[in-house]
Amino acid sequence: MFENLFRGKKGIFSASPELLAPKDRMRAIEGSSSAELAAQLLIAPTALMQLTPEEALTVVSYMTPRKIAEGTTFIKEGDDSDTGYMVLLLEGEVTVENIVVSRRTPVTVTVLGPGSLIGEMGLVDGQARLASCTASSDSRCAVLTRAAFEKLGQDDPQTASKLMSAVALRIAERLRDTSEKLKMYTQLVQAMQQEIDHLMPT
Amino acid sequence: MFENLFRGKKGIFSASPELLAPKDRMRAIEGSSSAELAAQLLIAPTALMQLTPEEALTVVSYMTPRKIAEGTTFIKEGDDSDTGYMVLLLEGEVTVENIVVSRRTPVTVTVLGPGSLIGEMGLVDGQARLASCTASSDSRCAVLTRAAFEKLGQDDPQTASKLMSAVALRIAERLRDTSEKLKMYTQLVQAMQQEIDHLMPT
Numbered sequence: 001m002f003e004n005l006f007r008g009k010k011g012i013f014s015a016s017p018e019l020l021a022p023k024d025r026m027r028a029i030e031g032s033s034s035a036e037l038a039a040q041l042l043i044a045p046t047a048l049m050q051l052t053p054e055e056a057l058t059v060v061s062y063m064t065p066r067k068i069a070e071g072t073t074f075i076k077e078g079d080d081s082d083t084g085y086m087v088l089l090l091e092g093e094v095t096v097e098n099i100v101v102s103r104r105t106p107v108t109v110t111v112l113g114p115g116s117l118i119g120e121m122g123l124v125d126g127q128a129r130l131a132s133c134t135a136s137s138d139s140r141c142a143v144l145t146r147a148a149f150e151k152l153g154q155d156d157p158q159t160a161s162k163l164m165s166a167v168a169l170r171i172a173e174r175l176r177d178t179s180e181k182l183k184m185y186t187q188l189v190q191a192m193q194q195e196i197d198h199l200m201p202t
Numbered sequence: 203m204f205e206n207l208f209r210g211k212k213g214i215f216s217a218s219p220e221l222l223a224p225k226d227r228m229r230a231i232e233g234s235s236s237a238e239l240a241a242q243l244l245i246a247p248t249a250l251m252q253l254t255p256e257e258a259l260t261v262v263s264y265m266t267p268r269k270i271a272e273g274t275t276f277i278k279e280g281d282d283s284d285t286g287y288m289v290l291l292l293e294g295e296v297t298v299e300n301i302v303v304s305r306r307t308p309v310t311v312t313v314l315g316p317g318s319l320i321g322e323m324g325l326v327d328g329q330a331r332l333a334s335c336t337a338s339s340d341s342r343c344a345v346l347t348r349a350a351f352e353k354l355g356q357d358d359p360q361t362a363s364k365l366m367s368a369v370a371l372r373i374a375e376r377l378r379d380t381s382e383k384l385k386m387y388t389q390l391v392q393a394m395q396q397e398i399d400h401l402m403p404t
Contacts, residue, residue, distance in 0.1 A: 124367070124374045130381055153363050161355050161363035165326070168370035172326045175377045179332055182380055185387035192394040199401040 006035035006065050006142070022155045025061035034090065035060050038142040042088055044115035048166035055159045062152045063142040068092070068135040075119050075133040084126035084146035086167075087118040092139025094118065097132045106132065120167050123149060208237035208267050208344070224357045227263035236292065237262050240344040244290055246317035250368035257361045264354045265344040270294070270337040277321050277335040286328035286348035288369075289320040294341025296320065299334045308334065322369050325351060 005020075008030040020028065029035040039056040043049050051059065066087075068074050074087075077099055091114055097106040109131055112118065118133055118141075126146055153160035207222075211233030222230065231237040241258040245251050253261065268289075270276050276289075279301055293316055299308040311333055314320065320335055320343075328348055355362035 121374050121377070124370045125378075127374075127378065130378070153360070157359035157363045158355070161359045161366055164363055164366040164370055168326045168366055168373060171370060171373050171377055172323050172329075175323070175373055175380060176329065176332070178377060178380045178384055182384050182387065185384065185391060188391055189387060189394065192391065192398065195398055196394060196401065199398065 005029060006032040006038065006060065006063070008032040008035065022058075022061070026057070029057075029061050034065055034140070034142075038063060038065075038088060038090055041090060041115040042117075042142075046115045047088060047117040048163065048170070050166040050169065051159075051162055055162055058156060058159050059144065059152065059163055060142060062148040063088070063144045064148070065090075066141050066143050068139040068141060070135055070138050073132055073134040075129050075131070077130065077132040078128050080128035083119075083122045083129055085143050086120040086123040087133075088142045088144070089114055089116045089118060090140045090142060092141075093136045094139060095134050095136045097134065098130075099132075111136065117170065120170055122146075123167060124164075124171065207231060208234040208240065208262065208265070210234040210237065224260075224263070228259070231259075231263050236267055236342070236344075240265060240267075240290060240292055243292060243317040244319075244344075248317045249290060249319040250365065250372070252368040252371065253361075253364055257364055260358060260361050261346065261354065261365055262344060264350040265290070265346045266350070267292075268343050268345050270341040270343060272337055272340045275334055275336040277331050277333070279332065279334040280330050282330035285321075285324045285331055287345050288322040288325040289335075290344045290346070291316055291318045291320060292342045292344060294343075295338045296341060297336050297338045299336065300332075301334075313338065319372065322372055324348075325369060326373065 005025065006029040008028055035057070038060045039053065041047060042056040042059060043051050043053065048056075077097070089112055094112045094116065096109045096112060096118075098109050099106050112133075119129065121127070121130060123144060123146060149160065149163070152163070207227065208231040210229070210231045237259070240262045241255060243249060244258040244261060245253050245255065250258075279299070291314055296314045296318065298311040298314060298320075300311050301308050314335075321331065323329070323332060325346060325348060351362065351365070354365070
């Protein structure tokens with residue numbers, strides 16, 4: 001599914017980029033404005049700002065460009081096959097939806113723009129997706145698969161380690177947010193139970 | 203606060219272990235039964251089973267042994283100073299508590315035994331602690347600080363990368379659990395709201 005690299009000016013291209021040496025990867029993406037944009041966006045505050053510009057370009061040389069047509073749901077909540085990748089949005093807009101209540105009505109969680117990192121849990125555990133993502137306009141993105149991350153780990157463990165630390169930090173932030181919401185809901189449930197007890201005919 | 207290494211049979215010891223070369227670290231812990239136990243427990247199913255025994259021993263050579271007296275609350279919920287470390291429990295029992303409701307009544311979340319990894323969020327973001335941990339018996343543990351992790355990243359980035367991936371996986375699991383609970387509570391709140399509406403005098 002994801003086999004191409006960003007294509008640089010020299011037009012070096014391989015049908016099996018997983019066989020490319022790190023240097024050839026960097027040469028392959030040289031002069032690609034998409035790859036440069038991807039590297040810039042990868043270290044935007046909305047993504048992984050802990051990386052240096054050089055590290056970002058290295059990571060991008062392991063990413064695959066992909067176009068997503070408007071209306072395409074490219075990540076589906078609950079999907080547990082084909083989940084082992086994360087996506088950096090380069091251009092366009094993506095709506096994130098959650099089927100929270102009674103598994104019927106999807107709730108829009110957020111709308112994401114360029115520089116957003118999507119599905120980073122897929123890179124870490126490759127388990128079922130927590131939300132659905134639909135392109136609300138024609139979009140372009142860069143994909144990092146688990147296989148490509150493992151290759152990066154062999155070729156350049158220092159950058160892989162920094163990348164994984166930055167991804168872990170994002171997941172940790174989400175865990176803090178979700179834990180905070182759970183606390184609020186726990187309190188809410190207690191308050192509502194009291195109200196129900198109060199309203200109940202004795 | 204955490205300055206010692208596990209002390210091996212050769213008794214090599216340095217007041218500034220952060221200056222030790224990786225080989226000297228391994229030599230320093232050689233023959234230490236505590237270090238061996240720590241390495242075994244680090245890759246128990248309750249901790250980071252993705253590491254190889256060799257990687258586990260390398261990580262342990264960056265850890266600091268610590269004793270915790272019964273009754274000591276060594277991690278405090280909400281504490282945002284001195285948070286940059288995670289703890290591997292080697293011996294004893296630790297109670298994890300959460301002050302969920304109205305910030306008064308602590309709720310016991312879980313009781314942990316040897317082989318449990320505690321406070322791994324501290325290694326990733328060093329932010330405020332999400333729960334309190336109290337030794338319910340005299341305990342022994344191994345501590346990995348962020349500073350020690352960074353040193354490991356310089357000395358052996360491959361092991362650091364694998365360690366961070368394993369830690370990220372644990373945090374991802376917790377995020378999935380917490381998200382699932384949040385969904386249940388969201389549904390519960392909706393159901394309770396309907397009951398309140400129904401009970402309310404019209």
